[in-house]
Amino acid sequence: AQSVAQPEDQVNVAEGNPLTVKCTYSVSGNPYLFWYVQYPNRGLQFLLKYITGDNLVKGSYGFEAEFNKSQTSFHLKKPSALVSDSALYFCAVKDFNKFYFGSGTKLNVKP
Amino acid sequence: GAGVSQSPRYKVAKRGQDVALRCDPISGHVSLFWYQQALGQGPEFLTYFQNEAQLDKSGLPSDRFFAERPEGSVSTLKIQRTQQEDSAVYLCASSLVGGGSNQPQHFGDGTRLSIL
Numbered sequence: 001a002q003s004v005a006q007p008e009d010q011v012n013v014a015e016g017n018p019l020t021v022k023c024t025y026s027v028s029g030n031p032y033l034f035w036y037v038q039y040p041n042r043g044l045q046f047l048l049k050y051i052t053g054d055n056l057v058k059g060s061y062g063f064e065a066e067f068n069k070s071q072t073s074f075h076l077k078k079p080s081a082l083v084s085d086s087a088l089y090f091c092a093v094k095d096f097n098k099f100y101f102g103s104g105t106k107l108n109v110k111p
Numbered sequence: 112g113a114g115v116s117q118s119p120r121y122k123v124a125k126r127g128q129d130v131a132l133r134c135d136p137i138s139g140h141v142s143l144f145w146y147q148q149a150l151g152q153g154p155e156f157l158t159y160f161q162n163e164a165q166l167d168k169s170g171l172p173s174d175r176f177f178a179e180r181p182e183g184s185v186s187t188l189k190i191q192r193t194q195q196e197d198s199a200v201y202l203c204a205s206s207l208v209g210g211g212s213n214q215p216q217h218f219g220d221g222t223r224l225s226i227l
Contacts, residue, residue, distance in 0.1 A: 036218075041223075043115070043117075043204075044202070044204075046217070049213065092153075098144075098159070099146075100156070101155070102153050104151075
């Protein structure tokens with residue numbers, strides 16, 4: 001069965017510092033991996049995806065993610081965090097028509 | 112352009128009542144998905160439509176849950192005889208092409224359902 005795990009419920013980082021939000025996955029076959037962000041009382045917004053090719057994927061709002069097959073990880077990164085990045089982040093794996101989401105990581109960026 | 116629109120945004124119902132939640136996907140999107148998001152959790156898949164055909168309903172938690180998309184555009188998720196455990200945010204998403212593609216899904220803002 002396909003699944004993703006987000007080991008951190010919350011990540012705290014100071015504005016201007018780099019941030020990492022962790023995700024590990026378990027899939028059969030080649031993974032289609034995604035990151036979404038959710039602001040309060042809003043739906044999920046697509047940030048980036050990994051399908052194949054370059055292990056470093058660049059996405060919206062300066063975010064990027066590194067796919068590591070040997071560690072089955074797909075960590076979300078940003079070189080310099082903004083206060084406005086504070087939100088809930090979900091990693092997901094796609095299996096044909098379904099997304100399997102992690103439990104989410106709350107990112108707090110403090111001024 | 113308009114995104115995925117869901118209505119109502121908030122719904123309060125008494126236990127045992129029936130509710131209907133509406134999703135208006137992005138125009139021209141073939142695929143439509145419903146998810147249930149419990150408080151503090153990630154969304155969980157409920158059902159999937161390709162045009163008007165419901166191709167996967169494996170995530171519907173009970174036969175009290177029913178979804179339809181009769182003309183391949185607007186979809187309605189109906190919950191009969193609501194229970195307190197049905198309280199959650201119900202998210203609708205659409206994508207341009209069929210479910211097997213690697214395209215992202217575009218989400219609406221959800222309907223927050225509270226069962227008293």
